[in-house]
Amino acid sequence: MALLRLFDQLISRSVDGHLARCLLCGSSDKIHFGICEPCQQDLPSLGHACQRCAIPLADATDRQCAGCLQQPPPQTSSHATWTYAYPVSQLIQRFKYRRDLAAGRTLAELSAEHLKHQPMGEQRPDVLVPVPMHWRKQLFERGYNQAQLIADILGKHWRIPVDARALRKITATGSQQKLKRTQRLKNLTRSFKAHPRVQGLHIGLVDDVITTGATQEAATQSLLDAGAARVSTFALARVP
Numbered sequence: 035m036a037l038l039r040l041f042d043q044l045i046s047r048s049v050d051g052h053l054a055r056c057l058l059c060g061s062s063d064k065i066h067f068g069i070c071e072p073c074q075q076d077l078p079s080l081g082h083a084c085q086r087c088a089i090p091l092a093d094a095t096d097r098q099c100a101g102c103l104q105q106p107p108p109q110t111s112s113h114a115t116w117t118y119a120y121p122v123s124q125l126i127q128r129f130k131y132r133r134d135l136a137a138g139r140t141l142a143e144l145s146a147e148h149l150k151h152q153p154m155g156e157q158r159p160d161v162l163v164p165v166p167m168h169w170r171k172q173l174f175e176r177g178y179n180q181a182q183l184i185a186d187i188l189g190k191h192w193r194i195p196v197d198a199r200a201l202r203k204i205t206a207t208g209s210q211q212k213l214k215r216t217q218r219l220k221n222l223t224r225s226f227k228a229h230p231r232v233q234g235l236h237i238g239l240v241d242d243v244i245t246t247g248a249t250q251e252a253a254t255q256s257l258l259d260a261g262a263a264r265v266s267t268f269a270l271a272r273v274p
């Protein structure tokens with residue numbers, strides 16, 4: 035939780051500068067979690083999506099996408115709040131690459147409220163685990179792991195403990211575009227190492243964005259290989 039405290043300090047410093055103004059339009063009217071009500075309503079909600087991988091589904095009677103029916107991914111369920119589209123995509127980029135922690139905090143808090151009913155509806159995860167970054171990348175490029183900041187906020191809202199050390203990224207994965215899907219997944223899974231203390235637990239795996247789903251699948255596989263009972267993934271946004 036030390037990281038969350040530091041995060042809080044940074045936020046309050048930046049919030050002092052422009053007291054409770056909407057992150058997107060600058061209005062100071064009806065601000066909730068750093069964003070005004072009209073802007074919040076304009077955010078691209080994910081809507082009906084595949085239970086297993088969170089890809090948006092056109093038919094409201096479908097519970098899973100064709101891909102998951104044909105080849106089920108290792109995670110039991112996936113949840114995201116928005117489609118990765120403007121302005122959520124822009125806010126996530128501000129958070130990820132320009133150290134705009136206020137943008138990250140706003141999205142994580144709105145997401146915690148939105149997804150609140152989902153982890154409670156099914157079985158609640160025992161612990162939240164952020165998708166880790168390789169330490170070199172975290173230290174020299176980014177300065178922090180955005181997935182951990184999100185997990186800390188979700189954990190605080192849902193009263194679920196966060197274990198940021200249960201999963202480590204042991205090798206940096208470069209571009210794998212030329213590899214076949216199965217080989218890519220194998221390499222990715224080997225790049226993670228899960229701690230045996232995940233044994234028997236229902237893990238809530240947290241990330242900022244689900245793009246192809248490959249990272250979350252590999253991280254999930256590594257947790258299951260270490261004995262986790264099941265894995266549900268949570269993200270702010272899903273690339274459609």
Ligand SMILES: [Zn+2]
Pocket residue numbers: 056057058059060061069070071072073074
């Ligand atoms: Zn606004």
Ligand SMILES: [Zn+2]
Pocket residue numbers: 084085086087088089098099100101102103
């Ligand atoms: Zn699916």
